[in-house]
Amino acid sequence: MSTHPAVSASPSLLHIDPARETERIVEAMRAMVFNQLKRKGAVVGVSGGVDSSVVAYLSARALGRERVLALFTPEADSSPDSLRLGRLVADNLGVSSVLEDVSPILKAARCYERRDEAIRSVIPEYGPGYKSKIVLPNLLDANRYAVFSVVVQSPEGVTKKARLTMEAYLGVVAATDFKQRARKMMEYYYADLHQYAVAGTPNRLEYDQGFFVKNGDGAADLKPIAHLYKSQVYQLAAYLGVPQEIQVRPPTTDTYSLEQSQEEFYFTLSLEKMDYCLFGRNNGIPAAELAPLAGLEESQVERAYAMIDAKRKAARYLHASPLLVEKISY
Amino acid sequence: MGQKEIMGQLRSFIVENYLFGNDGGLKEADSFLEKGIIDSTGVLELVAFLQDTFGFVVEDSELVPDNLDSLANVTTYVSRKLNLGAGVTEPGESVMERRP
Numbered sequence: 001m002s003t004h005p006a007v008s009a010s011p012s013l014l015h016i017d018p019a020r021e022t023e024r025i026v027e028a029m030r031a032m033v034f035n036q037l038k039r040k041g042a043v044v045g046v047s048g049g050v051d052s053s054v055v056a057y058l059s060a061r062a063l064g065r066e067r068v069l070a071l072f073t074p075e076a077d078s079s080p081d082s083l084r085l086g087r088l089v090a091d092n093l094g095v096s097s098v099l100e101d102v103s104p105i106l107k108a109a110r111c112y113e114r115r116d117e118a119i120r121s122v123i124p125e126y127g128p129g130y131k132s133k134i135v136l137p138n139l140l141d142a143n144r145y146a147v148f149s150v151v152v153q154s155p156e157g158v159t160k161k162a163r164l165t166m167e168a169y170l171g172v173v174a175a176t177d178f179k180q181r182a183r184k185m186m187e188y189y190y191a192d193l194h195q196y197a198v199a200g201t202p203n204r205l206e207y208d209q210g211f212f213v214k215n216g217d218g219a220a221d222l223k224p225i226a227h228l229y230k231s232q233v234y235q236l237a238a239y240l241g242v243p244q245e246i247q248v249r250p251p252t253t254d255t256y257s258l259e260q261s262q263e264e265f266y267f268t269l270s271l272e273k274m275d276y277c278l279f280g281r282n283n284g285i286p287a288a289e290l291a292p293l294a295g296l297e298e299s300q301v302e303r304a305y306a307m308i309d310a311k312r313k314a315a316r317y318l319h320a321s322p323l324l325v326e327k328i329s330y
Numbered sequence: 331m332g333q334k335e336i337m338g339q340l341r342s343f344i345v346e347n348y349l350f351g352n353d354g355g356l357k358e359a360d361s362f363l364e365k366g367i368i369d370s371t372g373v374l375e376l377v378a379f380l381q382d383t384f385g386f387v388v389e390d391s392e393l394v395p396d397n398l399d400s401l402a403n404v405t406t407y408v409s410r411k412l413n414l415g416a417g418v419t420e421p422g423e424s425v426m427e428r429r430p
Contacts, residue, residue: 137390144394146370163390166374314369 013279013293014231018239021232022058025224029062032197032222039197039221041067043190045183046097047254048085050237050246051225052201057240058224059199060093069190070097073183075106077257081249088243098190102182111178118171119150122162129155133256134164134172139268139307140300146268146307153258176255180216188219197221203233205274209308210315218318229275269304277304331412336384337405343379344401348372358402363395373398380404386411 033039041063044056059068070090074083083099090097106112119126126132131153136146148169153159164172187198200220202212207226212218225233230251237247251271253260269277276294279285280301287301294301337358345353348367362368368376376398377388392398397407 142394143396145373145398147374147390147393164374166371166378169371169374310363310369313366 014229014275016228016232016235018235021228022061022236022239025058026062029058029199029222029224032224033063037197037221039191039195041069041194041196042199042222043069043071043187043194043196044199045073045187045201045217046070046086046089047201048082048089048246048249049251049254050242050249051203051206051233053085053089053242053246054233054237054240055199055201055224056089056093056095057242058236060095061240065093065095067196068093068095069194069196070095071187071190072097072099073102073186074099075101075179075182076103076112077179078254079252079259082254085243085246085249089246092241092243100186102179102186105182105185106178109178109182111175111182115172115175118168118175119152121168121171122150122164123152123160125154126152131257133258133260134169135161135260136268140296140303143303151258177213177216179255180213180218184216184219191221199224200226202226204229205271205278208278208315209311210318212318214318229279230271231275268307274304277301278308281305281308331384333405333409336408336412337401339383340401340404340408343376343383344368347375347379356401358405359400361395362399368399376404380408384408384412 029042033042042059044052044059046052046056056068056070070086070093072083072086087097115132116126119132132150134148134150136148137144139146147163149161149163150168150172151159151161184198190196191198198220200217200223202217202223203225204227206212207223225236228236234247250261273294273296276290277296280287280290280294281304287305288298290296291298291301296304341353341356344356344362344367345351348362349356356365356367360367362372373393377393380386381388392407396403398404
């Protein structure tokens with residue numbers, strides 16, 4: 001891959017023309033939904049975050065507000081802000097919306113119970129009234145494995161951290177993945193009901209690095225912002241008039257009961273820095289050249305590049321369609 | 331337990347668990363990460379194996395490729411943990427955090 005001196009010398013590597021980009025995306029969305037998928041509109045799961053808000057705004061522009069359904073799917077661990085901000089988006093856009101609390105589905109699937117059992121295997125006192133999240137160590141300053149720990153907070157506010165065993169880690173992840181899959185099930189219910197397509201909301205970091213649940217939030221009929229770096233999503237949000245509160249809200253995974261930032265969970269880098277590193281990796285910019293632009297040390301950028309490659313490898317399984325013994329044309 | 335024995339047990343575990351019984355000419359110095367044999371999740375399985383088989387605790391600070399990323403690295407690390415110091419080549423200083 002060649003280097004891009006002209007680009008890498010610029011302080012705003014990731015700057016886009018939001019008007020042009022919006023036009024490009026809405027044209028593509030119209031072609032995808034109406035011509036390719038032959039659907040009458042789109043369902044968007046709106047979480048109150050910037051990605052899903054931008055997809056809702058783009059969908060309304062592309063398809064018309066009467067052809068967009070905003071779906072809110074909070075569950076027991078969701079922040080109340082998620083629903084409030086989701087409603088704000090739907091109200092501002094004038095699109096129809098539906099609230100489906102997925103907690104009863106998750107309880108029936110024993111999502112919370114299974115997760116709590118897994119946590120208790122490493123922190124026996126974890127129980128009712130406790131909050132939890134899983135976190136990564138700092139991966140940028142030393143060459144170490146991305147091994148998760150669980151952090152719990154007792155009802156009295158005392159926090160405790162313990163490294164997860166493989167059984168516990170897989171137990172927590174497998175159980176919490178029910179959340180994204182239950183949400184997607186609801187999105188497809190409404191898609192079927194209205195002959196709509198499901199618009200997925202991953203940005204480029206999530207799509208590229210496999211930051212999604214297979215057949216959960218990874219499932220969709222179109223992914224209109226999957227090519228955009230996170231900071232480009234913010235540029236579109238500003239241009240499209242997404243409510244200010246959503247634009248300034250720190251991104252979260254909204255999956256765990258203790259507040260958890262996305263970088264804490266997955267990237268171990270701020271999203272802004274991760275954007276730079278992914279862009280640098282994709283455009284062959286040497287670590288030494290990218291480091292000052294990203295505000296990182298050269299060794300940190302090198303580690304970030306290695307992590308990007310490793311995550312990409314791991315994401316292949318997540319992206320893979322079902323494998324067939326023989327190719328079948330349809 | 332000698333290094334040869336440690337290496338033998340380790341190789342059987344790696345081949346059984348990650349290579350589905352097919353050795354594929356795995357060399358002592360081959361990087362598990364680079365060969366796509368063990369990733370961050372897989373390393374937890376290796377840690378459980380080491381703790382159960384050799385009876386020591388793998389500390390958080392020891393979860394680094396210098397200790398765990400090849401048959402040779404793991405053998406050296408296990409030998410060190412079992413205090414078989416003689417003839418052991420020391421890996422990078424950063425991982426040398428000895429515990430009482």
